[in-house]
Amino acid sequence: MTRYARFASLVFAGLFAGFLTGVLVLELSLRGFDSAVYTQVRLVELDSLDNLAVATLLPALMATAVLVYRTFQTNTRWLTVAALALLVFIFGLTLIVNLPINSDQLGWNAQSPPSDWADVRDRWQIAHTVRTVAAVLAFAVLALAAPMSTRSR
Numbered sequence: 001m002t003r004y005a006r007f008a009s010l011v012f013a014g015l016f017a018g019f020l021t022g023v024l025v026l027e028l029s030l031r032g033f034d035s036a037v038y039t040q041v042r043l044v045e046l047d048s049l050d051n052l053a054v055a056t057l058l059p060a061l062m063a064t065a066v067l068v069y070r071t072f073q074t075n076t077r078w079l080t081v082a083a084l085a086l087l088v089f090i091f092g093l094t095l096i097v098n099l100p101i102n103s104d105q106l107g108w109n110a111q112s113p114p115s116d117w118a119d120v121r122d123r124w125q126i127a128h129t130v131r132t133v134a135a136v137l138a139f140a141v142l143a144l145a146a147p148m149s150t151r152s153r
Contacts, residue, residue, distance in 0.1 A: 005066040010142050012060035013083065017135040019052055024132045027125050035117045040110040046102055053094075061087050064142070071145075079145035086138035090131045097127035 023045070030038050064084045071080050101124045108114065 002067065002070040005063050005070055006142075006146055008063035009060060009067050009080075009083070010139070010146060012056050012063060013087070013135070013139040013142050016053070016056035016060050017132070017139040019056055020128070020132040020135050023049065024125075024128060027128060030121075031125075035113040036110050038121060039105075039108050039113040039117065042105050043108065043110065046106055050099075050102065057087070057091065057094075060138075061091060064138075067142075076145040076148050079141050079148070083138045083141040083145070086134045086141070090134050090138070093127055093131050093134075098124060098131070101127075 026041070026045075030041055033041075061084070064080065064087055068077070068080045068084050071077050101120060104120070105124075108117070114120070
């Protein structure tokens with residue numbers, strides 16, 4: 001069971017971190033464009049990318065929680081606990097900052113975005129950058145813990 005949880009944790013945390021990194025690159029590329037282009041691309045992103053986030057973050061959280069439970073008596077417990085804490089932090093930040101902005105942006109019109117569109121964009125991108133860094137760290141910690149657990153048997 002531990003082996004399967006570790007595998008699933010690594011796969012889904014890695015996919016999630018890669019997904020967030022790709023979105024971050026796209027978002028940073030959009031900074032040079034005007035409000036109409038930014039809004040149109042965000043509306044396209046919001047069409048299905050939230051589904052991909054859910055499909056990768058939730059399994060990463062669940063598999064990592066199982067891994068924490070299964071490794072609690074081993075020398076890798078603090079690494080897996082750290083990874084789980086990072087994933088929970090990402091989940092919370094997403095619920096508090098990113099999802100409300102996403103909901104608001106669904107009502108935007110590309111031909112006439114709100115006057116504060118750049119402030120909203122900046123808030124979303126800062127929170128997204130923080131969660132991307134946290135996701136990459138969570139994946140790195142899980143990857144670091146994997147060989148340690150095979151050596152401790």
